[in-house]
Amino acid sequence: MARQNDSADYKGPVRRVLIAILALALAGTFLIWRIDSPRVERFRAAFIDRVVPSFDWAMVPVTRLAAMVEGFQSYASLYEQNQELRRELQQMKSWKEAAVQLEQQNAKLLAQNQVRLDPKLTTVSGVVLADAGSPFRQSVLLNVGARDGIVDGWATMDGLGVVGRISGVGQTTSRVILLTDASSRIPVTLQPSGQKAMLVGDNSATPAIDFLESADDVRPGDRVISSGDGGVFPAGLLVGEVAQGTDLRLRVRLSADYQRLEFLRVLRSHPAEQITEPGVLIPPPLPPLLMQEPEAETAAEEPENG
Amino acid sequence: MVDPVLARRLGYPVIYATLCLGFLFLRLLPLSTLPVGVPGPDFVLLLTILWVIRRPDHVPAPLIVAVLLIEDLMTMRPPGLWTAIVLLVSEFLRSHRISLREVNFLLEWLVASLAMFAIMLVNRAVLALFVVPQAGLGMSMLQVIVSVAAYPVLAFALQAVLGLRRTAPGEVDAMGQRL
Numbered sequence: 001m002a003r004q005n006d007s008a009d010y011k012g013p014v015r016r017v018l019i020a021i022l023a024l025a026l027a028g029t030f031l032i033w034r035i036d037s038p039r040v041e042r043f044r045a046a047f048i049d050r051v052v053p054s055f056d057w058a059m060v061p062v063t064r065l066a067a068m069v070e071g072f073q074s075y076a077s078l079y080e081q082n083q084e085l086r087r088e089l090q091q092m093k094s095w096k097e098a099a100v101q102l103e104q105q106n107a108k109l110l111a112q113n114q115v116r117l118d119p120k121l122t123t124v125s126g127v128v129l130a131d132a133g134s135p136f137r138q139s140v141l142l143n144v145g146a147r148d149g150i151v152d153g154w155a156t157m158d159g160l161g162v163v164g165r166i167s168g169v170g171q172t173t174s175r176v177i178l179l180t181d182a183s184s185r186i187p188v189t190l191q192p193s194g195q196k197a198m199l200v201g202d203n204s205a206t207p208a209i210d211f212l213e214s215a216d217d218v219r220p221g222d223r224v225i226s227s228g229d230g231g232v233f234p235a236g237l238l239v240g241e242v243a244q245g246t247d248l249r250l251r252v253r254l255s256a257d258y259q260r261l262e263f264l265r266v267l268r269s270h271p272a273e274q275i276t277e278p279g280v281l282i283p284p285p286l287p288p289l290l291m292q293e294p295e296a297e298t299a300a301e302e303p304e305n306g
Numbered sequence: 307m308v309d310p311v312l313a314r315r316l317g318y319p320v321i322y323a324t325l326c327l328g329f330l331f332l333r334l335l336p337l338s339t340l341p342v343g344v345p346g347p348d349f350v351l352l353l354t355i356l357w358v359i360r361r362p363d364h365v366p367a368p369l370i371v372a373v374l375l376i377e378d379l380m381t382m383r384p385p386g387l388w389t390a391i392v393l394l395v396s397e398f399l400r401s402h403r404i405s406l407r408e409v410n411f412l413l414e415w416l417v418a419s420l421a422m423f424a425i426m427l428v429n430r431a432v433l434a435l436f437v438v439p440q441a442g443l444g445m446s447m448l449q450v451i452v453s454v455a456a457y458p459v460l461a462f463a464l465q466a467v468l469g470l471r472r473t474a475p476g477e478v479d480a481m482g483q484r485l
């Protein structure tokens with residue numbers, strides 16, 4: 001093969017050296033990412049935080065327009081109607097869900113006559129800015145971030161069901177890893193049978209159920225809710241219902257409307273009190289003055305819960 | 307007054323960067339958050355390979371690196387690796403630009419396809435070597451195949467709109483230098 005001889009003969013070697021340096025620098029970046037991923041991911045979050053919101057003015061109209069073109073079948077009014085029907089359907093679903101939940105709650109209340117809902121579960125709402133931009137990643141970017149008090153690991157829902165988990169927080173944006181992402185794993189409970197399992201995302205629209213004790217007790221249509229195991233996710237959030245794929249594997253049809261994620265709610269969850277040892281007394285919380293002394297001892301155990 | 311020679315020399319890199327970032331922008335729009343069955347073509351890679359094969363003098367290596375690094379950061383890829391591989395492959399193509407000038411379109415298409423397959427495979431191999439979790443091989447294969455299928459369309463579109471074609475043997479640029 002004929003190689004190019006540059007007219008200026010110093011240009012070739014110098015250029016080659018510069019390219020080599022560039023390639024080495026890039027390889028170094030990759031290595032640094034592999035070794036110290038959180039730091040580079042923080043840089044990435046900061047970069048996206050800087051770039052994406054500045055394109056907001058263009059993204060919102062284009063997204064809206066594309067969504068409208070999608071919904072624009074034959075008549076202009078159809079879009080409005082369609083939108084309205086969708087909203088109503090979603091509302092109806094949530095009412096149905098509320099009814100089912102109330103029914104179960106009622107049954108429980110009758111049984112134990114005393115219930116206390118978690119008062120700490122409040123929400124922050126955010127708008128979806130962008131998605132992952134790659135067919136291999138399932139995530140969206142929200143317009144709320146560290147400024148709004150968002151913390152890594154919090155659960156995110158649309159009006160009805162769980163959508164994903166916060167992973168990567170910038171100053172004004174945060175990334176939500178969707179349940180369909182290949183790296184998403186959340187602990188769930190299958191409702192009538194009460195079995196615990198893991199919901200494993202695999203880049204398909206219906207994540208698979210894994211680590212299930214007996215699949216015979218589960219049938220399509222069972223409700224799937226988050227179990228709160230591991231303390232990452234709050235318990236009792238609706239995830240979806242069981243469905244059986246063509247490969248006979250149990251999967252979950254998600255309740256959240258993944259077709260159009262527009263507004264998401266981030267649940268402010270606080271780690272629940274962990275009971276790790278079986279035989280130890282659980283004392284009432286100490287008054288503030290007495291708290292200072294045992295703090296030094298518990299400090300070593302704390303980071304796990306943080 | 308804008309110097310026409312300078313405008314031509316700067317124009318194409320700017321068009322390349324704008325097209326790449328435009329495609330990236332379109333991909334980032336949250337139109338559908340459902341996982342797709344068949345991934346769309348990787349337009350940034352496609353444009354880069356196409357441009358390097360046809361007119362390497364339009365796309366200097368630093369520009370390629372800048373565009374791909376931005377794509378790496380925005381699309382949650384491991385930063386640097388993909389860019390480095392694309393840079394090396396583009397340099398390889400650049401060093402063979404004289405011989406690439408004389409091939410017909412089918413051979414050019416074949417070279418581009420091989421380049422894209424090589425980039426994908428090396429990327430996957432390195433990621434596997436560093437034990438980075440990655441999507442299935444079938445999905446990556448499918449994306450490269452779709453990209454390969456999109457190559458002629460993009461090539462003819464760019465040729466029709468921008469006049470982007472391979473330089474004829476012996477052609478000179480606006481400064482009178484051989485390309």
